[in-house]
Amino acid sequence: MKIWNEIYAQFDPxxxxxxxxxxxxxxxxxxxxxxxxxxxxxWIARKDSYPIxxxxxDSYFIWVEIGVILGARLGYIIFYDPYTSYYLLNPWQIxxxxxxxxxxxxxxxxxYHGAVIGFLVASxxxxxxxxxxxxxxxxxxxxxxxxxxxFGRIGNxxxxxxxxxxxxxxxxxxxxxxxxxxxxxxxxxxxxxxxFVILYAYRKRATFIGQIGLLYGLLYSIMRFIAEFFREPDIxxxxxxxxxxxxxxxxxxxxxxxxxxxxxxxKDYKGVK
Numbered sequence: 001m002k003i004w005n006e007i008y009a010q011f012d013p014x015x016x017x018x019x020x021x022x023x024x025x026x027x028x029x030x031x032x033x034x035x036x037x038x039x040x041x042x043w044i045a046r047k048d049s050y051p052i053x054x055x056x057x058d059s060y061f062i063w064v065e066i067g068v069i070l071g072a073r074l075g076y077i078i079f080y081d082p083y084t085s086y087y088l089l090n091p092w093q094i095x096x097x098x099x100x101x102x103x104x105x106x107x108x109x110x111x112y113h114g115a116v117i118g119f120l121v122a123s124x125x126x127x128x129x130x131x132x133x134x135x136x137x138x139x140x141x142x143x144x145x146x147x148x149x150x151f152g153r154i155g156n157x158x159x160x161x162x163x164x165x166x167x168x169x170x171x172x173x174x175x176x177x178x179x180x181x182x183x184x185x186x187x188x189x190x191x192x193x194x195x196f197v198i199l200y201a202y203r204k205r206a207t208f209i210g211q212i213g214l215l216y217g218l219l220y221s222i223m224r225f226i227a228e229f230f231r232e233p234d235i236x237x238x239x240x241x242x243x244x245x246x247x248x249x250x251x252x253x254x255x256x257x258x259x260x261x262x263x264x265x266x267k268d269y270k271g272v273k
Contacts, residue, residue: 067122075114138213
């Protein structure tokens with residue numbers, strides 16, 4: 001296990017450089033996450049005979065990707081970044097990939113919960129403008145996002161960020177001399193693979209359009225809430241509620257409650273298709 005425990009000391013987060021600019025494994029995994037989600041969506045749409053063409057999915061993908069990137073970055077600034085006011089007063093710095101010395105460092109700091117908000121806003125706009133069935137796309141998204149999400153969390157692991165809490169478990173990874181849970185991989189398994197397996201197995205039993213999408217929101221929130229107990233709280237925030245819960249857990253709780261309310265409300269509203 002020693003090689004595994006000390007993998008960070010032997011692994012470079014930078015995959016390669018292009019004209020002096022570092023390309024991180026995280027960036028590569030992020031692109032793979034998006035492509036995998038799109039491919040799974042097309043596979044599910046074809047397999048389950050969704051009335052959505054590949055052309056429509058390609059168009060929708062562009063809309064939601066813009067929403068995800070904007071939402072993820074803005075969400076991080078609002079929910080986690082200690083310099084929120086600076087960025088809000090200097091919005092051109094939000095997507096500035098260069099540091100103060102002019103070095104290319106990429107865009108750092110993305111929030112999943114912010115990405116969810118951006119995704120939903122983009123989806124609502126797409127459905128309204130294109131006159132598409134919003135809930136049908138949510139079902140397809142609920143089935144396709146989890147497997148793409150796995151690559152995102154692997155990217156966090158390879159980038160040596162969002163590390164786990166201190167542990168004595170032999171599966172731990174040394175981070176700056178401290179053995180920690182590989183919580184990014186726990187999240188990839190719980191929030192990605194487990195959620196996908198449950199939804200894929202249940203999809204044929206869904207009783208109304210939108211149920212799979214809402215179940216994804218609920219299941220993700222539950223799995224994220226659990227995984228956060230193994231993840232080190234954000235250093236700039238620490239524990240915030242009762243000096244026990246993390247920001248990620250509170251945001252997940254909010255999303256989970258909203259998804260649960262909509263599940264019951266939509267189930268009883270037979271007129272919504």
